[in-house]
Amino acid sequence: MSDVQKVAEAISRLIKERITPLPQFILKPLQEDGKNLLALEVSPGRSTPYYYKADGVMEAYIRVGNESVIAPDYIVNELILKGTNQSFDTLTTDAVKKDYSFTLLEATYLERTGLRFEPSDYVSFGLTDKNGLLTNAGKLMTDQHTVYNSRMFCTRWNGLEKGSIFDDALDDKEYEGNLIYLLNSGSEFIRNNSKVRFVKKAQYRVDKPDYAERAVTEALVNALIHRDYIVLGSEIHIDMFDDRVEITSPGGMFGGGSIQEYDIYSIRSMRRNPVIADLFHRMKYMERRGSGLRKIVSETEKLPGYTEAYKPEFTSTATDFRVILKNVNYNLEGDAHQVTHQVIELSTVSKQILAFCTTPKSKKELAVFCGFKDLRNFTLKHINPLLESGQLEMTIPDKPKSRNQKYITVRSE
Structure with a gap:
């Protein structure tokens, strides 16, 4: 010029x-x-x-x-x-606290912190104002479904791509309400649609879960506390495929740009919903602020069979944020799960048995605990498969029919 x-x-x-x-x-x-x-x-x-x-x-x-x-x-x-230096969760609403219940919040807070949720905490934590009116954060923590957008849609698809919800969905659930309820429901959906595998060693077995439980929790917490609740008709989506889980939440990066432009190991934490984030931090769902994405990666890296091919991926646009967790038991070069060592998928009853048998239990104790009356059928269908797979063992293996026989879960490393 x-x-x-x-x-x-x-x-x-x-x-x-x-x-x-x-x-x-x-x-x-x-x-x-x-x-x-x-x-x-x-x-x-x-x-x-x-x-x-x-x-x-x-x-x-x-x-x-x-x-x-x-x-x-x-x-x-x-x-x-x-x-105006405000956030959605800090805004005061016209809802009166005394008209709602907070049983799940108070019970969870006591369980995870060992402290009772005092009446004064509602004000100091930003869930109500001094006049007893709920903030949006408070409404998101009620037992009742008071914020319409507080929803989670979960689908387990058959194969590697989405299809018809009627023909191609193996499991489909919709949840709405309290954020803790959504977190627990989302975690349970992923757990119920994942497979539990293991490698049997001489004296113990090594569990091989499809996904790291802590990584799943971090991804769901990230979606719940950082999502945009202003978008009408929006919800969090969990889409499970044979080879991955995709967790998508409304709202892009709060500070602008896209996550693809940043290094997750040096990114600065910017909280779209600071009251909700602080509450989840107090309940120890978050280790420290700004470490969620790094935690997702580090927990996944601990899984047996992990390679760089299974590293979690993070993508965002102006309207949504997505976390992709890879199934470490899925063979990327094939079209199905191909695991060269012994594999078993645990039923709900099997999980109950293994959790209950951390100390020796008799067959009768197990049947009563799991709700079975027919001991013979219970043994054939549930105890014997666990014994054969090496996940459960007898306390008196030389005398299988001993009246003093008990069962104990094999230690997992």
Whole structure:
């Protein structure tokens, strides 16, 4: 350009005339290869949203890929909250605390912290104001379903891709309500649709779960506390396939951009819902702020059979965030689970037996505990398969029919 000063003045004038509130910017003249250049630097602002106004129209824009598009209403609403230093979960509602119950919250808090949830905690934790009105965070923790968007849709698909929910779904569940209930339900859905495998050693067995339980919990907690609850008709989706689990939550990166642009080991934590995040941290669902994605990776890396091919993936757009957990027991080169060592899929009863037999138990004790009256059928269907697979053993193996015979779970390492 021949007249850098003139161009700089024109750009400066247009920014001041057409963008409100006025952003902080710097225009720097540069020279490169004998040419005069002008560099425009715009600093991140806190007075969001920033509007472009011209020809009687005022619109807010966001970046999607390589282009700028008009921001949807829900993103504008979130930008307004950010600009006024507020978040969705801190907003006070007209719901009165005494009209609702919090049994699950109080029981879970006691179980995980050893402390009782005191009446004063509702105010200090940001769940109510001093007048007893619930914040949105408080409404999300009631036993009743008071926030319509607090939902989770779970589907176990047959194969590697989505299909018809009627023809191609092996399991399909919809949950709604309290965030702790959603966390527990989502975890249970994934657990019930996963396979438990093991390698039998001489004196013990090595469990080979499809997914790391802690990684699943971290991914679900991340979805629940960082999702955008403003989007009408939105919900968290859990989609399970033969080779992976995809957990998708509404709302992109709170600070803008996409997760693909960042290094998860150095990314700065920005909390869309700070009250909910703080409460989950107090209940020890989160180890420390900002470490969730790293924890998902590190817990998955501990699984037997893990290689870099099974490393979790994180993707985001302007409208959603997705965590992909790979099934470490799935053969990436084949079209089915092919495990060269002994494999077993545990039934619910088998899991109950193994959990109960951490100390020696008699056959009768086991049958009563699991709700069976027919000892012979119970033995043939449930005890013998566990004995044969090496997951359960007799306390008196030389005398299988001894009246003092008991059973104990084989130690897992």
